[in-house]
Amino acid sequence: MKGILNILKPPNMTxxxxxxxxxxxxxxxxxxxxxxxDPMAVGVLPVCIGKATKIIEYLQNDTKVYRAELTLGQATDTQDRWGNIISENDVKxxxxxxxxxxxxxxxxxxQTPPMYSALKYKGKKLYELAREGKEVEREARKITIFSLNILKIIDNRVLFDVKCSKGTYIRTLCHDIGQVLGLGAHMSFLARLESGVFKLKDSITLEELNEADLDRIEEEYIHDIDYPLQFMPRVNVKPFALKFILNGVSLRENGFDLCDDTLNKDIVRLYVENKFIALGIYHSEEGKSFIKMKKLFS
Structure with a gap:
């Protein structure tokens, strides 16, 4: 079995x-x-199976979409509602x-990552240090908030949707907004609506997974390995060149048809007779082109 499951992660599970x-x-x-x-969050969690685990490194960079609730007037040590309150203010x-x-x-x-995170400092996870009452300096990281839309404001609670880049902490976003307002704030709810091409409306629950037999899982629930890789240019390999791919040998330009949008050093998807076979790196030098093999899925 190989492919990707779009799981709806429930709360209270890592x-x-x-x-x-x-x-x-x-x-x-x-x-x-x-x-x-996050353990208390819900939502889309793509899970790769078998040879699909080879593409995890490419999916971790996917943009994410979340629905979150911010509660004003209380800051917590974990920046969410499951932590200890460290300051309180009237919300005016x-x-x-x-x-x-x-x-x-x-x-x-x-954005400065929170202490309660799985990032490591000198080989130790930050949340382990935080539980020991220690705080260390963290380097701020570059993130991008592509969209940030308020859906509803009720009393001291703000419901909003956010589309963001890899490495964005929504807890920290809530905390930082509270700091700017001078009131303190924490994240009181979080649901991941999208992770790259995987969407909440298409996800399956763990109950559905456990109730299905393996044939149904493979036929109805598993996405093909190349499903989330459509952002990579596609290259059709001529059948005679399949043997080179299987042996890890670079493909010369007579062995494939190039897509119009392929650029030098692009990672490309390789297909033989419409079957996804491998990932390669396209090179163009001095008027000649070739593809060096990177990952094989056949």
């Missing part, structure tokens, strides 16, 4: 817990997820001020 459930169900060890989702702010601050957080910016 992403690794979900992977363990999938492993037991399909009786395979080679299973991995494409990007951690008008909607226009909230909207104005939200607008400031759109676009490219630097």
């Amino acid at each position: 992403s690794h817990d979900v992977v363990s459930v999938v492993r037991r169900k399909i009786n395979m060890k080679k299973v991995g997820h494409t990007g951690t989702l 702010v008008i909607e226009n001020d909230i909207i104005d601050v939200f607008n400031r957080f759109r676009g490219e910016q630097l």
